Amino acid sequence: MIQLFGCPLSMGANDDGLKTSLKYLQENYGLKMNVLDEIITDETHQHNLKNLNSIVKTCDAIAQYSYHEILQKNDFPLFIGGDHAAAMGTVSAAAVHYGEIGLIWVDAHTDINTDQTTVTGNIHGMPVAALLGMGEKSLTDxxxxxxxIKAGNIVYIGLRDVDPPEAEFLKELNIKHFSYQDVKEKGLDNCLKECIDYLSHLKHVHVSFDIDSVNPLYLPGVSVPVKDGFTPHQANQILSELAINLPVSSMDIVEFNTVHDKDDVTAKFTVQLINDMKILLEKKYG
Structure with missing residues (x-):
């Protein structure tokens, strides 16, 4: 069974616009899901790890719920965020449950900074590093x-904004990645085939989709827009082809920000994408 759940985590992006986004989808589009509260606690106010304690508590709650209430019941967790820091919880749950897994990160950003390399201090730019065991220990445990996650089991698709230290991590760790420029040059179909072939030896794959992978001219309702990017149709194609052709066992759809949306275009896309994925996954897994 596909279990839809979410958390309006906003502290990783340091953007209050994410706080009401899930409620907005529930109230205006009838989206039904279990929603976990963002946990606010005392902070030490580290400039390079903003809202650390609250994010750790919230991501731990996400991990615990996904692991105990969904994966341990042999169900499929489809998580809706909230900012991308939440993936530290969702991916950890999948990895602990299944063992070795693949990770496909569909995003304009690499999110592989650490507390030592970050410019903003926003933890939603650190989840992949944390999942690799890099950086602040409380984010890795x-x-x-x-x-x-093993570096050799990660694939990025759609990168358009990579910090210099992140580019070094990609090179040093030999992480497979497709920038959006690569997609334009090679063609999306070819990039997806490479991605699928690269991870096809694994029994379980987690797909983490950030809405800012789409061109903000089409979908402005995100926290950190970057010019250019996929069309909404391409985004749907990416998730559909990955879900059909790989053993996808868990998925995130994150960073919908209702405050930055215009005429509800991002809200409508998000709901449609969630419903499409739910139908496709139910058809595949029952």
Whole structure:
């Protein structure tokens, strides 16, 4: 069974516009899901790890819920965010439950900064590093203290905004990635085939989709827009082809920000994408 759940995590992006986004989809579009509260707690106010304690508590709650209430029941977790820091919880749950997993990160950003390389201090720019076991220890230890992902099991698609230290991490760790420029030059179909072939040896794959992978001219309702990017149709194609052709066992759709939306175009896309994925996954897994 596909279990839809979410959390309006906003502290990783430091953007209050994310706080009401899930409620907006529920009230205006009838989206039904279990919603976990963002947990606010005392902070030490570290400039390079903004809202650390609250994010750790919130992501731990996400990990615990996904692991105990969904994965342990042999269901499929489809998570809706909230900012991308939440993936530290969702991916950790999948990795602890399944063991070795692949991770496909569909995003304009690499999100592989650490507390030592970050410019903004916003933790939604750090989840992939944390899942690799890099950086601040409290961000790497959800459910257990082991790294959750191997660098060789990660694929990025759609990158358009990569910090210099992040580019070094990609090179040093030999992480497979397709910038949006690569997609334009090679063609999306070819990039998806490479991605699928690269991870086809794995039994379980987590797909984490950030709405800012789409061109903000089409979908402005995101926290950190970057010019250019996929069309909404391409975004749907990416998730559909990955879900059909890989053993996708868990998925995130994150960073819908209702405050920055215009004429509800991003809200409508998000709801449609969630419903399309739910139908496709139910058809595949029952």
């Amino acid at each position: 959800f459910l257990n203290d082991e790294p959750k």
